[in-house]
Amino acid sequence: MKTAFFALLVREMKKWYRTPVFFIVSMAQPIIWVVLFGSAFDITRLFGNLPPQAIAAIMNTEFMGAKNYISFLSGGIMTVTILFASMVSGMSLIWDRRFGYLAKLMVSPIRRETVFMTKVFSSIIKGIVQASIIFVVVIIMPSGLILGSGFGIVDLLTIYFVLFLCALIFSSLFVMIAVRTTKWETAMGIANFLNLPLMFASTALFPSSAMPGWLKFIAVRNPISYAANTLRILTIKGSLSGALINTVMLNIAYLSAYAVIALVAGFIISYFTLTDTSYS
Amino acid sequence: MKSIVVKDLAKRYSNGTEAVKGISFELEKGEIFGMVGPNGAGKTTTIKMITTLTTITSGDAFVSGIDVKKHPEKVRRIIGMVPQDLSVDDDLHGFENLVLSGKLYGMDTKLAVKKANMLLDFFDLTEFKDKDVGSYSGGMKKRLDLASGLMHEPEVLFLDEPTLGLDTQTRSKIWDYVKRLNKELNMTILVTTHYLEEADMLCNRIAIVDFGKIVALDKPSALKEGIGNSVMMVKVKNDLEKTKKLIENIDGVGEITMYKEDLKVTLKRMEVAPAILETMYSNKITLERLSIKEPSLDDVFIHYTGAALRDREEKTDSMAMRRTMRRMRQ
Structure with missing residues (x-):
């Protein structure tokens, strides 16, 4: 069934790049986050009167040693980009049902899970491409992301692995929602309802030390926080010491656990939902 | 197989x-x-x-x-x-x-x-x-x-x-x-x-x-054969019941049912048609509309379900049609 999986993946990609307006808009949004939000909310400016050493100390303890706010924000925005990309492409399953394409898939001998897997993997590819563009933008923009000294190929590969896990979690989640929903409006409502709390109850935009206790409790368990923090360590710190390597490994372990849960749940739900299409 | x-x-x-x-x-x-x-x-x-x-x-x-x-x-x-x-x-x-x-x-x-x-x-x-x-x-x-x-x-x-x-x-x-x-x-x-x-x-x-x-x-x-031969649809100005009784007695007429305002007369032989007209004429029954046709699947449908397909699905059909048309135009 590899043939069907790749053919359907190619279909998703064609539909994506043949809609350039959609592609550009979906890219513009995270760039706006970085450039506008990143510049407007540059918290370090509030420290204006403090001596440089004091600022450096705060940045070290609260902002993981980032040299500026955008360096801190970058990891968060890359993660959030993945979240939004997963949402949009996961939801495309609803259009497939609406426009009858799902019926064609269901009457063919492909495995029911293949439908789920193609949606998830196309969503991962789209998310990672978008996150990569953000990564390039924050590096080349003036006073953007300042990579730690000693940033190397291993760090880069690890970043991509984290992005992959993050995309796997969220696309599984959103495809799962889409497979159970027949109405676009309902699915969008649920997705929006999930997205904002996922983003704000995380360390994507701000360090958890600025949060009240209850929010912090949620934020540190949010997969977005694990991903954002790991990306920060990898980009800001440069060559990693033993303790940081352990943190990265631990975060990846947490993300993997989330990914396995989301994937298995999505797999099972899609299998049983798509076996009987009479609900649609 | x-x-x-x-x-x-x-x-x-x-x-x-x-x-x-x-x-x-x-x-x-x-x-x-x-x-x-x-x-x-x-x-x-x-x-x-x-x-x-x-x-x-x-x-x-x-x-x-x-x-x-x-x-x-x-x-x-x-x-x-x-x-x-x-x-x-x-x-x-x-x-x-x-x-x-x-x-x-x-x-x-x-x-x-x-x-x-x-x-x-x-x-x-x-x-x-x-x-x-x-x-x-x-x-x-x-x-x-x-x-x-x-x-x-x-x-x-x-x-x-x-x-x-x-x-x-x-x-x-x-x-x-x-x-x-x-x-x-x-x-x-x-x-x-x-x-x-x-x-x-x-x-x-x-x-x-x-x-x-x-x-x-x-x-x-x-x-089509199963529901009898030709069908005559008759609409009269006055006294439907009387007409029905008169026609019923003519040799060669099969089942008579009502379909909306018309009498639906099954003819066993086509030759019965003139006899029916003659009987109606001599009894001073004013004819408003008359048609004779070979049975169609429509008649078969009416025969078995008691309603014309068209009537039955007026509502649902137009909905389905609209949906399909909308999709086609996209």
């Missing part, structure tokens, strides 16, 4: 609706079999059960001897299905749609490309093969949808309302393709439609479905 065997097939949805209440029929290889009935009669649900799209509540279905309940994957390999709503991808080219369909059945690129070109040619779509399907007309989309259901050369083809929402010319063209497929490839075809005249023309046998059951099943000609 029979192409399709269906035994006491029934479907009850989780909300308690009994869409199909025990349907049985058998299809020979190479047969075109029509299911006729109003929307909501259970035609689509029956097809969905045989094509593995929905679970079977009770009863059995076999396609080319394969048990649908036990081996749905095997059944999917040998059937082609063109659903009521279009199932082509508007964002892809016509050619790409077909190649993708082939790959869903595990074809390699070379074979899929070859088949796609053949089918594009068969359905006169070669000229448009590299255009977005979104730019196709409704009839072209339907043809592409048919082609896409044929990529893997199915043994049995299911067509659910293939001509719904299409204009008359496109409709007859679609039927031409269907007839050719049946003739040239000896393909067994199960089709649902509520255009009775089309079913009459195309199908070897017809099942009339109403409220989830088959109320009649036979060759179109046999069905």
Whole structure:
């Protein structure tokens, strides 16, 4: 069934790049986050009167040693980009049902899970491409992301692995929602309802030390926080010491656990939902 | 071996609706079999059960001897299905749609490309093969949808309302393709439609479905013969009951029923017609309208279900039509 999986993946990609307006808009949004939000909310400016050493100390303890706010924000925005990309492409399953394409898939001998897997993997590819563009933008923009000294190929590969896990979690989640929903409006409502709390109850935009206790409790368990923090360590710190390597490994372990849960749940739900299409 | 065997097939949805209440029929290889009935009669649900799209509540279905309940994957390999709503991808080219369909059945690129070109040619779509399907007309989309259901050369083809929402010319063209497929490839075809005249023309046998059951099943000609010969519709100005009694006593008149404001008189022989007119004339009954016709499938339908198909589905049909039209225009 590899043939069907790749053919359907190619279909998703064609539909994506043949809609350039959609592609550009979906890219513009995270760039706006970085450039506008990143510049407007540059918290370090509030420290204006403090001596440089004091600022450096705060940045070290609260902002993981980032040299500026955008360096801190970058990891968060890359993660959030993945979240939004997963949402949009996961939801495309609803259009497939609406426009009858799902019926064609269901009457063919492909495995029911293949439908789920193609949606998830196309969503991962789209998310990672978008996150990569953000990564390039924050590096080349003036006073953007300042990579730690000693940033190397291993760090880069690890970043991509984290992005992959993050995309796997969220696309599984959103495809799962889409497979159970027949109405676009309902699915969008649920997705929006999930997205904002996922983003704000995380360390994507701000360090958890600025949060009240209850929010912090949620934020540190949010997969977005694990991903954002790991990306920060990898980009800001440069060559990693033993303790940081352990943190990265631990975060990846947490993300993997989330990914396995989301994937298995999505797999099972899609299998049983798509076996009987009479609900649609 | 029979192409399709269906035994006491029934479907009850989780909300308690009994869409199909025990349907049985058998299809020979190479047969075109029509299911006729109003929307909501259970035609689509029956097809969905045989094509593995929905679970079977009770009863059995076999396609080319394969048990649908036990081996749905095997059944999917040998059937082609063109659903009521279009199932082509508007964002892809016509050619790409077909190649993708082939790959869903595990074809390699070379074979899929070859088949796609053949089918594009068969359905006169070669000229448009590299255009977005979104730019196709409704009839072209339907043809592409048919082609896409044929990529893997199915043994049995299911067509659910293939001509719904299409204009008359496109409709007859679609039927031409269907007839050719049946003739040239000896393909067994199960089709649902509520255009009775089309079913009459195309199908070897017809099942009339109403409220989830088959109320009649036979060759179109046999069905028509079965309800008597010619039918005379009479509308009179005065005294309907009296007229009915007078006509009843004439030798050669069969059953008389009311259909709306008309008397529907079954004639055993055509020669009875003048006698009826004479009796009415001599009894001073003023005639308002009169027509005589050979029985049509419409009459068969009225006979078995007690209502004209048209009346029954005025509401649901216009809804389905609007939905299809909307989709076609996109």
